Amino acid sequence: MKIIIVNQDHSRTRTYSGSGKWVGILFCCAFMLSMAAGGAMYAWLTNDQEHMLTSEGVKNWKRVLDTQQQDLGLVRQQAQNQLDALMLRLAELQGRMTRLDALGERLTSKAKLDDGEFDFSEAPALGGPQEFAEAEAAYSKVSLIDAIDQLADQIDNREKQLDLLDNLISNRTLHDDSFLAGLPIRKGWLSSRYGRRTDPFTGKAAWHNGVDFAGKRGSEIISVAAGVVVWSGTRSGFGLLVEVNHGNGYLTRYAHNEENLVKVGDIVARGQVIATMGSSGRSTGPHVHFEVLKNGKPQDPSRYIYRASN
Known part of the structure; x- marks a missing residue:
């Protein structure tokens, strides 16, 4: 075979x-x-x-199934707790991001940046060349919680930086506003300078502690810097007078007004109208008598009128 x-x-x-x-x-x-x-x-x-098929075998299988169900319930509860914590963390980060956006918008406005230069309503532009897989493998993967914590640290750092920038801009703005510069009128002309002159009433030599700007009655008188009104009323020789304290020892006077538009305690801004031009007090016609004092001593106003603004 x-x-x-x-x-x-x-x-x-x-x-x-x-x-x-x-x-x-x-x-x-x-x-x-x-x-x-x-x-x-x-x-x-x-x-x-x-x-x-024995009763003992069925009991063993039931115990195994009960244990597995308990373990599954515990895992589900732990997952839900972690999810709730992540949602709360996410809500906190969203609130902080909203605050940062609002702060960024305010800083953009205060810094007088060009429209569109910093648009906080748009996502930041990103880019870069594509990296090779070997370069990506050099970085270890992080968990979702670690990524959220890193984002929170970055937001905290940005908040501190923006708060510091906000303080710097605010201080600069306050300094710029309190910087004495410019004319106390919108319309008018210089009618009398600071220093020695002939008194218009006696004809004798006299000393003039300010400068006079003549103009049309009712013309606007403006504050040359930000400050606080410390006097608003009548004073002998000055007629209706407004005094503004600008800090750092500086005070300005605006006299012979027809009407004062501010009262003591008012905070005024640079360029704000504080009175109208008149001829109250010892005056020969509508004008404003403008004085600058530093630590109580009269200064030549022309040094501040014609210097460049910050």
Whole structure:
């Protein structure tokens, strides 16, 4: 008897010759091995099935399922707690971002930046060349919580920087507003300078502590710098008078007014109208007598009138 064995790809074959006796023995051995394996499999399934179908086996499975359900509930609760914490953290960061946007808008306005130079309503522009995967692998991945904490630190740093910038701009604005410069009128002309002059009433030499600007009655008189009104009323020789304290020892006077438009305690800004031009007090016609005092001593107003504003 011949036995032909063919390879799986049918490329080669092998032929074996043998007598009928050896072939029968070979088949008997194969049959016995198959029966033995089947019996072992049946015994295992039967024993395991019998064990599973007992009341004790059912109880064990129920305990396992109860434990797994408890573990699942615990994991779900922990996940919900973490999600709630992340939502609260996110709400806090959103509130801080809103504050930063408002502060940035105010600083943009105070700094008088060009329209559109800093637009806090738009996302910042980003870009850069594409990096290779090897470069990305150099950075370790961070968790979502770590990323949120890093963002919070960055926002805190930006808040401190913007607060400092806000203080600097506010101080600069306050200094600029209190800087004495410019004319106390919008319309008019210089009619008398500071220093020695001929008194218009006696004709004798006299000293003039301010400068006079003549103009149309009722013309606007403006403050040359920001400050606080410390006098608003009549004073001998000055008629209706307004005095403004600008800090750092500086005080300005606006006299012979027709009407005072501010009262004591008012805070005035540079360029604000504080009175109208008149001829009250010792005066020969509509004008404003303008004085500058530093630490109580008269100064030549022309030094402040014609100097450049900050």
